[in-house]
Amino acid sequence: MSKVLVSDPIDQAGIDILSQVAQVDVKTNLSPEELVSIIPEYDAMMIRSGTRVTKEIIEVGKQLKIIGRAGVGVDNVDVPAATRQGIVVVNSPEGNTIAAAEHALAMMLSLSRHIPEANQSVKNSQWDRKRFIGAEVYKKTIGIVGLGKIGSHVATVVRSMGMKLLAYDPFISLERADQLGCRLVDMDLLLRESDYVTLHIPKTPETTHLINAEALATMKPTARIINCSRGGVIDEAALSEALKTGKIAGAALDVFESEPLGESPLRELGKEVILTPHLGASTAEAQVNVAIDVAEQIRDVLLGLPARSAVNIPGLSSNVLEQLKPYMRLAETLGNLVSQLAGGRIEQLNVRLQGELATNNSQPLVVASLKGLLSQALRERVNYVNASIEAKERGIRVIETRDASVQDYSGGSLLLSAKGSLGEHSVTGALLSDGEIHITSIDEFPINVPPSHHMLFTLHRDMPGIIGKIGSLLGSFNVNIASMQVGRKIVRGDAVMVLSIDDPLPEGILTEITKVPGIRDAYTVTL
């Protein structure tokens, strides 16, 4: 039975789903050393932001097939290291959107009306109404940085509260911003004009310290900033200084450069600062959503099914993946076959989607072709997650083409050609109506054979007696032929012979075959 490690608090709904297919161990607050020592026995991990899945953990997690992040941000996972090791990383892109947006809104209003301090003063038996004069958000300008899922929900709500909306997001269209009632502007203008700035961006090299001393200096002295996205997009030292010196009026932060927040000048500040311990996703509803979403994906991957929200493999809906699966099997088989025909070091793979296939998303088929191509060299180390990276690292150039006009097989066909240090070979394949894979050409010679475990291919001169000679030779080595087919373009020209054989070819026989007059080349293939 598979084993899943749950290393952060996860809603029981997720644990129940995982328990259907795996032994689930919930072990929270593990030190990095403890994680390294226990991870080798696990097939999957389920985490939130509390567990840092480092390269070291991934490298010793030899059994890991999937890391599930019950939430959005995967910046606590070394995704490139996971990808290299063929581990799927999944998240729950939408499960906590509303929770995070509502937390940002709560922060904005709390900051404007000094709710935390006012609450504390009443609890301390005071009744000080003057100290807590607030500000209204109505008719004020809010600058939304990052108009994705959370930013969009914030936009929808603040618009109905009568705020004026500015947005900065270089990856969002004018039409989308328009729909949400936002004026799309550059960052500088957003900072200058906003009374409230709310951040809803991922932490990337471009967004790290996006809000630094320089940015803060351009803001209004009455402006307030809210960060419920990721720590590190604000330079906390610069922010503390800007608050202390009155360069801006307030800040509400849910996320920090280092979590849990340690010693920090932010803690020393008064009612102009609100700090929460990364609570954006902490609602009962969001925790059920993300736990179910991610647990279902872990369960599916452990059962050999595709994940719907993988961050490091082609993002396709499970419906589309289900339809493409037989073609991915075809691509993988052809990739494996063409790599064995080409031999040597492959430098280029051409993937041509023909007929109906030409209208499909090619990415999964390219990945599957590469997985097949590399399977001889890498065996089980290569999978759909790391095939592209492994190919790139080996300097294999991939060229994709499409030709919808080829109408050879219903459903379309796939042509792979591999160019390498020993020459170039091509194979075409298609699926028959019963879903069976057929190889339909080798080096442009038409054939029609299903792949079998052991195969022998020859390139020879089309002349009388040659088939008999190969048959007798194989017989003399006690090799049983299961089927045989010849493909040629012209009579007495060149031809290919494809034999399915019951056993691997004994040592030395290939050299004997190439000595038969008329045989130009011979290849054995194991699929």
Ligand SMILES: NC(=O)c1ccc[n+]([C@@H]2O[C@H](COP(=O)([O-])OP(=O)(O)OC[C@H]3O[C@@H](n4cnc5c(N)ncnc54)[C@H](O)[C@@H]3O)[C@@H](O)[C@H]2O)c1
């Ligand atoms: N505090 C919490 O508990 C909590 C909860 C959920 C999500 N989050 C975080 O909130 C952030 C937003 O989440 P989301 O679900 O809306 O993500 P999303 O991917 O839907 O949206 C992010 C948006 O940021 C934009 N963006 C990327 N780089 C940018 C840049 N350099 N400048 C401006 N915009 C840029 C993208 O185009 C996208 O529209 C993420 O960092 C996520 O991890 C935090």
Ligand SMILES: O=C(O)[C@H](O)COP(=O)(O)O
């Ligand atoms: O990226 C996220 O989903 C949020 O930061 C939530 O993190 P959490 O799951 O640790 O609450």
